[in-house]
Amino acid sequence: MVSRNLQWGGRFTEGPSAIMRAINASIGFDRKLWRQDIQGSLAHAAMLRHVGIISAEDEAAIKSGLDSIAARIEAGEFPWDEGLEDIHMNIEARLTEGIGEAGKRLHTGRSRNDQVALDLRLWVRDAIDGLTGQVEDVMRALVARAEEHADTVMPGFTHLQPAQPVTFGHHLLAYVEMLSRDRGRLLDCRARLNESPLGAAALAGTGFPIDRHRTAQALGFAGPTRNSLDSVASRDFAAEFLFACAMCGTHLSRFAEEVVIWTNPYFGFVKLSDAFTTGSSIMPQKRNPDAAELVRGKTGRMNGALVGLLTVMKGLALTYFKDMQEDKEGVFDAAESLTLCLAAMAGMVRDMRPDAARLKAAAGAGFSTATDLADWLVRELRMPFRDAHHVTGRLVAAAEARGCDLAGLPLAKMQAVEPRITQAVFGVLTVEASVASRTSYGGTAPENVRRMAAEWRERLA
Ligand code: ARG
Numbered sequence: 001m002v003s004r005n006l007q008w009g010g011r012f013t014e015g016p017s018a019i020m021r022a023i024n025a026s027i028g029f030d031r032k033l034w035r036q037d038i039q040g041s042l043a044h045a046a047m048l049r050h051v052g053i054i055s056a057e058d059e060a061a062i063k064s065g066l067d068s069i070a071a072r073i074e075a076g077e078f079p080w081d082e083g084l085e086d087i088h089m090n091i092e093a094r095l096t097e098g099i100g101e102a103g104k105r106l107h108t109g110r111s112r113n114d115q116v117a118l119d120l121r122l123w124v125r126d127a128i129d130g131l132t133g134q135v136e137d138v139m140r141a142l143v144a145r146a147e148e149h150a151d152t153v154m155p156g157f158t159h160l161q162p163a164q165p166v167t168f169g170h171h172l173l174a175y176v177e178m179l180s181r182d183r184g185r186l187l188d189c190r191a192r193l194n195e196s197p198l199g200a201a202a203l204a205g206t207g208f209p210i211d212r213h214r215t216a217q218a219l220g221f222a223g224p225t226r227n228s229l230d231s232v233a234s235r236d237f238a239a240e241f242l243f244a245c246a247m248c249g250t251h252l253s254r255f256a257e258e259v260v261i262w263t264n265p266y267f268g269f270v271k272l273s274d275a276f277t278t279g280s281s282i283m284p285q286k287r288n289p290d291a292a293e294l295v296r297g298k299t300g301r302m303n304g305a306l307v308g309l310l311t312v313m314k315g316l317a318l319t320y321f322k323d324m325q326e327d328k329e330g331v332f333d334a335a336e337s338l339t340l341c342l343a344a345m346a347g348m349v350r351d352m353r354p355d356a357a358r359l360k361a362a363a364g365a366g367f368s369t370a371t372d373l374a375d376w377l378v379r380e381l382r383m384p385f386r387d388a389h390h391v392t393g394r395l396v397a398a399a400e401a402r403g404c405d406l407a408g409l410p411l412a413k414m415q416a417v418e419p420r421i422t423q424a425v426f427g428v429l430t431v432e433a434s435v436a437s438r439t440s441y442g443g444t445a446p447e448n449v450r451r452m453a454a455e456w457r458e459r460l461a
Contacts, residue, residue, distance in 0.1 A: 026325050027080055030087045032332055034073050036122035037087050038066050040115060040198060043218040045106055051209050053109065058102040065099040066091075086325075087119070088112045109208035110201055113232040113320045117197040120328065122219065124241050127335040128190045134342040135183045135248065136460055139176050141349040143456045146172040150449040153431045154269065154359040155368060160261075162366030165431040166438075168354055169449040175255055176456055182248035189244050193237035196221040200231035203319040233319035235309065235327050242306040245334040249299035252341050256295035259348060263289045269359055270352045276344070291344045298337040305330030363431040367396045367406055372428040372437065381420050391418050 042063060049059035069091055072078040084090045089112075096103030146169035156166035196216035199206065205228040212224035225231040262269035263277075272289060280286035308330045312323050370392050377388035394417045399409045407429040414421045427433060439445040 021082055024085060024322075025082045026086045026328070027082055027084065027090055029329050029332065030116075030119075030325075031073075031080060031090070033087050033116075033119040033123055033328075034091065035070070036119040036126070037091055037115070038070050039122060039219065040118045041066055041091070041106060043215045044110055044198060046218065047211050047215045048105070048108060050214060051211050053208055053210070054102070054105050058105055061099040061102040062095065062106055065095045065103060068098065069094055086112070086116075088115050109206045109210045110199060111203075111232075113202050114197045114200040114228075116324075117200070117232055117234075118219075120235075120331070121193050121197065121237060124193060124238060124331065124335075125190060125220075127331075128186045128241065131245075131248075131335065131338060131342070132183050132186050134339065134346070135179050135186070138252075138342055138346045138349065139179050139183075139456065140460050141346045142172045142176050142179075143453050143460065145169070145349055145352075146176070146449060147453040147457070149354060149356075150453065151446045152354060152356050152359060153363045153435055154354075155363045155365070156444070162362070162368050164371055165363040165368050165434045166444040167435050167446055167449050168359060169446070169453060170444040172349075173449060173452055173456070175251065178251040179248070182244065182251060185244040185247060186241075189237065189240045191222075192240065194220075194222045195225045196223070197225045197231035200225065200228035203232050204228055229319050233316070235313055235324060238327055238331050239306065239309050239313070242302065242309055242331065242334050245338045246299070246302040246306045249302040249334075249338055249341060252345050253296045253299040255345065256292040259292035259352070260289050260296070262352075263287075263292075267358075267362070268355055269362070270354045272348060273351050273353075276348050276351055291348060295341045295344050298341055301337050302334045305334040360431060364405060364407075367399065369406055369429050369431065369434045370396055372434045373406060373425065375437075376425055376428045377418070377421075380422075380424070381418075 045054065045059050045062040045066075048054040049056055054062075069078065078090075078094070081090060081093070084093050092103065092107065095106065149168035149172070152168040153165050154168045154171065155162045156164050156171070196212065196219055198215050198219070199210050199212035216222075216224040259270070259272070261267055263272055272287070272291075274287075276289070276291040277287045278290045280288065309327055312326045316323060373395065374385065374388040374392040377383045377391055378385050381388075383391070395406065395409065395414060398413055398417060399406050402409065402413070407426060411421070411423055411425075414425065428437065435444050435446065437445070439448060442448070
């Protein structure tokens, strides 16, 4: 007996035509392209009239027909029809319904293949413009907090083990650097995708005397694409966009992971308000960093979208195959996910309250100024660094045995290990002295952080 999933399978009892309609239709998701589809059609119609392929009356009818379709969609009154497959045919069919003959002339010299390539490029370009603004907003939030915390000392980690003291401001500015490269990647992607495929038609170009330079210019492109086959067959612009999203998401995810660690009460480095945390339904004491966890979690979708699209494309001969209809949902989802993640991050950065006392105490734990001590031996006693490393190791062991930190080790105990050590050594053993000494370019010293944060503030103004 054939088992039938009544919940989902019911609609296919109509037979093959219903199955075909369901697998073939993209209107359920590509309706998101409606603005771009109309924008492209308006430019195409204006060009068709300019070169004399359609009359001025036809163009006027097309324009008013498309305007009223836009208004109906906007108002949520457009009758989407799965039978009309996709956004292109839904709009064209209603246009013809509304204005008659002229609507049927719109598709002269183009195909859905160049039309969909155009629409998606326009959509991605718009998405990039929104996302770069949002990335800048997160950067601005980080820079403001970095200036505020240029002197706040915290532990720097490698292996999540205390390594050397750093400043909270320096740590935040590390993410500003990452995000500025993410922004650059989005802008690089924008520059490369900014060529118009419209007029490549099905795959070979067209015999109509269309003016592709004109439509390209009208739509804000740098120019038309140069090869009709490439124009309809390529989606590397979308893959590149997805990589830029995935990379930015990955950076946000690493920061989110730090927020999760920092807000853990065992660390207690920062607090988030109720605005970005949730309570537990059963454990009254809980404050869960859900927003950070979701930023971390959503990155999986962006990475998935990238791999998904590359996998769709990897086996396709030139030019268009229906497989490529699968390019859209991942692009939409990644862009929407990143939009949310950036908004959540900007909010959390502004919301978080670092606990300077706890950060400082943690910064001093784990003999974190041992490197400063070794450097002092090199500088003051002219010891080769390898020997200084060894001596410091013995001093750490002595402090460990005594149950104190390096600054708490009496001078006599130090001199038992290395007789030439003087009282002056204590000047480099505090966490403040440690970070203040790191003045090399790009180092964590508060003066560096203040200078770098001010530079970023001006660049982002
Ligand atoms: N909905 C289609 C897509 O998204 C549009 C292009 C259809 N072209 C075709 N030759 N069937 O890819």
